[in-house]
Amino acid sequence: MSATTLPVPAAPAPPKEETPFRRLAIDFAESKLAVFGLVVMLLIALIAVIAPWIAPQNPYDLAQLDIMDGRSPPGTVGGEGFTFWLGTDDQGRDMLSGIMYGLRISLFVGAGSALIAGIIGSALGLVAAYVGGRTESVIMRLVDLQLSFPSILVALMILAFLGKGVGNVMLALVMVEWAYYARTARGSALAERRREYIEAAECLALSKARVVFKHLLPNCMPPLIVVGTFQMARAIALEATLSFLGLGVPVTEPSLGLLIANGYQYMLSGKYWISFYPGIALLITIVSINLVGDQLRDVLNPKLRR
Amino acid sequence: MATWLLRRLVQAVFVVLAMTVIVFIGVNVIGNPIDILISPEADAAERARAIAALGLDKPLWQQYLSFLYGVVRGDLGRSFVFNEPAMRVILQRLPATMELAIAAVLISIVVGIPAGLYAGLKPKGWLSQALMAGSILGFSLPSFWVGLMLIMVFAVQLGWLPSTGRGTTAALFGVQWSFLTRDGLAHMLLPAFNLALFNVSLIMRLTRAGVREALPSDYVKFARAKGLTPFRVIGVHVMKNIMIPVVTVVGLELGTTIAFSVVTESIFAWPGMGKLIIDSINLLDRPVIVAYLMLIVLLFVAINLVVDLLYTALDPRVRLEEQG
Amino acid sequence: MSVSSGGSAGPALEVRNLSTHFFSRAGVVRAVDDVSFTVGRGEIMGLVGESGSGKSVTGFSLLGLVDPPGRIVSGQILFGGRDIAGLDEREMRRLRGRHIAMVFQDPMMTLNPVLRIDTQMIEAVQAHEKVSRGVARARARDALGLVGIPSPEERLSAYPHQFSGGMRQRVAIAIALLHQPALVVADEPTTALDVTIQAQILSEMQALCARFGTALVWITHDLSVVAGLSDHMAVMYAGRIVEKGTVPQVLDTPMHPYTNGLIGSVPSRTPRGQRLPGIPGMTPNVMNLPVGCAFRTRCARATARCEQDPPEFMAEHGHAHRCFHPVAELVPA
Numbered sequence: 001m002s003a004t005t006l007p008v009p010a011a012p013a014p015p016k017e018e019t020p021f022r023r024l025a026i027d028f029a030e031s032k033l034a035v036f037g038l039v040v041m042l043l044i045a046l047i048a049v050i051a052p053w054i055a056p057q058n059p060y061d062l063a064q065l066d067i068m069d070g071r072s073p074p075g076t077v078g079g080e081g082f083t084f085w086l087g088t089d090d091q092g093r094d095m096l097s098g099i100m101y102g103l104r105i106s107l108f109v110g111a112g113s114a115l116i117a118g119i120i121g122s123a124l125g126l127v128a129a130y131v132g133g134r135t136e137s138v139i140m141r142l143v144d145l146q147l148s149f150p151s152i153l154v155a156l157m158i159l160a161f162l163g164k165g166v167g168n169v170m171l172a173l174v175m176v177e178w179a180y181y182a183r184t185a186r187g188s189a190l191a192e193r194r195r196e197y198i199e200a201a202e203c204l205a206l207s208k209a210r211v212v213f214k215h216l217l218p219n220c221m222p223p224l225i226v227v228g229t230f231q232m233a234r235a236i237a238l239e240a241t242l243s244f245l246g247l248g249v250p251v252t253e254p255s256l257g258l259l260i261a262n263g264y265q266y267m268l269s270g271k272y273w274i275s276f277y278p279g280i281a282l283l284i285t286i287v288s289i290n291l292v293g294d295q296l297r298d299v300l301n302p303k304l305r306r
Numbered sequence: 307m308a309t310w311l312l313r314r315l316v317q318a319v320f321v322v323l324a325m326t327v328i329v330f331i332g333v334n335v336i337g338n339p340i341d342i343l344i345s346p347e348a349d350a351a352e353r354a355r356a357i358a359a360l361g362l363d364k365p366l367w368q369q370y371l372s373f374l375y376g377v378v379r380g381d382l383g384r385s386f387v388f389n390e391p392a393m394r395v396i397l398q399r400l401p402a403t404m405e406l407a408i409a410a411v412l413i414s415i416v417v418g419i420p421a422g423l424y425a426g427l428k429p430k431g432w433l434s435q436a437l438m439a440g441s442i443l444g445f446s447l448p449s450f451w452v453g454l455m456l457i458m459v460f461a462v463q464l465g466w467l468p469s470t471g472r473g474t475t476a477a478l479f480g481v482q483w484s485f486l487t488r489d490g491l492a493h494m495l496l497p498a499f500n501l502a503l504f505n506v507s508l509i510m511r512l513t514r515a516g517v518r519e520a521l522p523s524d525y526v527k528f529a530r531a532k533g534l535t536p537f538r539v540i541g542v543h544v545m546k547n548i549m550i551p552v553v554t555v556v557g558l559e560l561g562t563t564i565a566f567s568v569v570t571e572s573i574f575a576w577p578g579m580g581k582l583i584i585d586s587i588n589l590l591d592r593p594v595i596v597a598y599l600m601l602i603v604l605l606f607v608a609i610n611l612v613v614d615l616l617y618t619a620l621d622p623r624v625r626l627e628e629q630g
Numbered sequence: 631m632s633v634s635s636g637g638s639a640g641p642a643l644e645v646r647n648l649s650t651h652f653f654s655r656a657g658v659v660r661a662v663d664d665v666s667f668t669v670g671r672g673e674i675m676g677l678v679g680e681s682g683s684g685k686s687v688t689g690f691s692l693l694g695l696v697d698p699p700g701r702i703v704s705g706q707i708l709f710g711g712r713d714i715a716g717l718d719e720r721e722m723r724r725l726r727g728r729h730i731a732m733v734f735q736d737p738m739m740t741l742n743p744v745l746r747i748d749t750q751m752i753e754a755v756q757a758h759e760k761v762s763r764g765v766a767r768a769r770a771r772d773a774l775g776l777v778g779i780p781s782p783e784e785r786l787s788a789y790p791h792q793f794s795g796g797m798r799q800r801v802a803i804a805i806a807l808l809h810q811p812a813l814v815v816a817d818e819p820t821t822a823l824d825v826t827i828q829a830q831i832l833s834e835m836q837a838l839c840a841r842f843g844t845a846l847v848w849i850t851h852d853l854s855v856v857a858g859l860s861d862h863m864a865v866m867y868a869g870r871i872v873e874k875g876t877v878p879q880v881l882d883t884p885m886h887p888y889t890n891g892l893i894g895s896v897p898s899r900t901p902r903g904q905r906l907p908g909i910p911g912m913t914p915n916v917m918n919l920p921v922g923c924a925f926r927t928r929c930a931r932a933t934a935r936c937e938q939d940p941p942e943f944m945a946e947h948g949h950a951h952r953c954f955h956p957v958a959e960l961v962p963a
Contacts, residue, residue: 145321148610150565153602160587160595161332237448244450245572245584260451264573267458268469276458279451290446522697524739531693531734532754532805533727542753546744622744622789 027299037291044285048103055097056085060252071266074273087273089262095273098259099281105255106285109166110236113173118228120174121181126216128182129189139182146179151238159247169248173235184227188220195219222300229293233286240282256282314614318607325603326377329596330370377600383593387586392597396579400601401481402472403571403578407563409485409498411556414505419552421506422513427540429518437510444507449566453500453573460496468493470575497574501567505559512555516548550621557613561606640711642812642845643669643692648705648715650684650691657917661687661700663869666942669813669862672843674836676856676877678892679866682913685849688866689815691715692847693732694722710812728758731806735818737798741790747801748786754805773804778834796827803831807838813845820855832859853896857881865889868914868924875949885945885956887929923953931955 029035074087086095128139158172192198201215240257242248249255256278263274376382382392425434461469472493476486484490520526529539568580579598586594650662661684669675679685690696692707707715714725734740742750751770752763774782777800790798799819806814820828836859839846848860856863857877864874873886884890891909911928914920923940926932940952
């Protein structure tokens with residue numbers, strides 16, 4: 001029996017240098033649907049930002065409106081000789097422009113409230129997890145209370161007491177959303193707390209605030225980003241609902257929801273486009289954000305890490 | 307079991323009390339109570355009388371206690387618009403809302419569970435993919451828009467179903483119900499579906515996830531190894547396991563459904579509590595708003611309690627831990 | 631009702647060249663690769679192997695419980711003379727639980743936690759016999775008594791989590807024996823239990839099988855269990871049976887280097903103070919098996935010849951192995 005040297009398998013080649021962000025981008029791009037959603041989302045945001053420059057008409061400049069153009073179906077050529085691609089509403093406003101401006105408000109309120117709620121909620125959640133004790137109990141009780149009530153009810157309550165207006169709507173939305181961030185941040189922070197790098201930071205006698213915000217927070221970001229994405233979509237939907245009910249933004253700054261409300265009465269007589277197109281715009285916005293959020297959630301889920 | 311029940315009851319009372327505080331602060335501290343509780347049409351003399359009668363000149367804590375006393379007695383002031391006790395106005399509309407909400411929940415169970423079951427058993431089939439895609443839409447679409455679309459398609463274009471109102475009602479136990487008449491049912495169909503959409507998506511996804519989790523599990527394999535028919539394996543073994551989270555969600559969603567009925571009722575002009583509250587907010591009928599909030603909180607707390615009870619009844623592991 | 635051990639009508643189970651493969655996007659996993667063995671009536675066969683060796687999949691294949699993406703690709707499973715490898719689901723259902731039964735590894739997860747014990751036992755009875763609920767319940771109660779569970783009447787109304795691990799496994803065994811099947815496949819039934827309970831259950835299984843003439847395939851990774859329990863044994867590695875024979879044959883005169891290594895690494899065999907001999911290397915990745923003999927990357931005796939698939943070499947009286955360079959010299963058949 002001759003002793004032979006067995007072939008030793010070659011050591012695997014070292015992995016290519018890649019930052020976490022690059023890894024995220026690669027994983028994210030695996031879903032074509034999500035990439036499509038992202039593109040649509042960015043496009044919509046772009047349109048919203050540059051609306052004043054690209055909209056065919058400024059729908060809130062009364063001088064530009066001619067009521068004779070009102071309630072025209074899509075494709076009509078107006079008195080000035082310019083086409084109303086999506087029709088006009090009862091005042092003669094071009095729907096396309098109205099939608100672009102409406103997107104501005106919808107996105108501003110939706111994204112703005114999601115961001116503010118995110119900052120407040122995450123901070124509270126992180127503090128609760130890090131400090132623990134009584135503070136944590138109080139905060140988490142509030143979170144539970146908040147989450148056991150449906151969002152629309154909370155928003156209704158706030159708007160009933162404080163009245164309407166963009167500011168109040170944003171306040172209502174923030175009140176509804178903060179709890180989701182707080183709960184997620186706390187859960188994440190509790191898990192990260194036990195890790196060694198936090199102990200190490202504490203040993204260095206860094207101030208508590210520094211530990212929480214510079215060390216704990218970055219590692220809790222992934223789930224918070226996922227929550228933020230979904231919350232933005234929900235905020236936009238909720239604001240639209242509130243505005244539709246007449247409890248949201250004022251008539252002078254109509255969001256998509258208000259546009260839809262304006263057109264509702266005309267639906268039964270067949271002039272569907274006044275409600276329908278803003279509705280489609282709303283839909284596309286919300287669905288694209290949800291698509292992105294879905295993929296982000298799968299990609300950032302540590303349990304599914306490949 | 308008794309101690310657990312007691313504890314939950316205490317918690318429930320606590321939540322209701324917290325709500326009274328919040329509402330009280332909202333009305334008396336943030337808002338101007340004079341505007342809120344006294345009709346804006348009153349002249350100076352009536353105002354002075356009303357202020358004295360409502361005790362608005364007394365210290366805040368005394369006002370709170372009298373408010374609390376009113377809550378317990380069910381007296382929450384008179385509606386400005388209807389000039390009747392606010393509570394009565396709301397309770398009159400309660401059956402309409404409950405009817406709609408329960409119909410929505412029933413629809414979501416009858417449609418959601420079988421659909422989720424199918425999607426879980428045949429996840430790669432085209433129907434399952436379609437159902438899953440549909441459920442994402444069901445979640446993300448704002449329900450008011452769906453309602454509009456339903457009206458547009460079924461009432462305007464196709465003309466199959468009526469778009470607004472409650473239709474004719476019939477009496478049962480002294481209360482008027484729509485589902486007892488054919489016309490009433492026709493009126494109820496669209497709003498109930500609208501309200502149910504979100505829940506259907508939720509339950510479908512939940513059931514599917516439960517089935518997918520249960521199928522590869524050991525107890526299913528063991529059941530098959532015993533030679534049981536697939537019908538029994540799925541119908542008894544799998545279903546009993548996934549029923550627990552599903553029932554919990556359905557129960558909790560009942561509350562949310564009632565809350566979201568404000569939207570559906572407004573669109574379909576369904577004369578329930580939801581439409582009332584929206585109208586009241588717009589008309590500044592504050593006593594009704596207060597009464598509605600208190601009633602809703604009570605409903606919620608009651609529903610949560612019942613769901614908790616149901617959960618312990620269904621899951622033997624939890625039940626016996628409490629006893630042991 | 632016991633069957634005479636005279637082996638009148640042939641073996642209880644004869645597996646011939648069974649192959650079960652799993653088809654995934656990453657590749658084909660040959661979980662069971664050309665496996666053959668025979669179990670006589672009332673005999674106990676131990677199927678030994680590490681995790682990933684394919685022993686559990688073999689067990690599932692016998693009952694037709696291999697789920698997609700896996701399936702039996704070739705070979706025969708002769709049960710009572712009839713090939714059941716290709717039977718349709720309805721036919722297999724008639725066999726499962728009635729003529730072939732299975733006991734799984736973790737009784738907590740195999741008994742449905744939300745159903746009562748009597749429900750789970752009664753349905754097992756009624757699946758194969760048209761009897762009333764009362765009769766089925768009585769049978770269940772007797773079966774519980776048979777496996778040594780005290781106060782079986784009360785225990786029937788209980789839920790699985792109210793039992794200890796050992797008790798739950800006894801219930802599973804009772805269910806397996808409800809219809810006195812000709813064959814029971816036990817997949818690591820005692821691995822999750824305490825050593826003392828393990829010993830009890832082993833001896834009880836042995837007694838019950840002897841009493842009813844039930845053939846038993848006992849799948850395990852523990853050599854000592856096999857040594858005490860079985861008549862025959864087969865050693866699996868990377869989906870293949872590398873050695874098989876009677877227990878004395880294999881354990882006293884192992885042929886395959888892997889068997890040798892397994893025996894050597896049992897702690898009780900190493901004199902005190904000496905280092906425990908292990909088998910160098912790691913179990914190969916199932917997607918990436920070495921060509922030829924799968925063990926050659928860890929074998930000190932491997933040569934270039936081992937890059938071919940070793941066929942089965944038959945030694946004396948049914949002691950067989952798959953190795954070009956066995957540890958002991960072949961005694962010609």
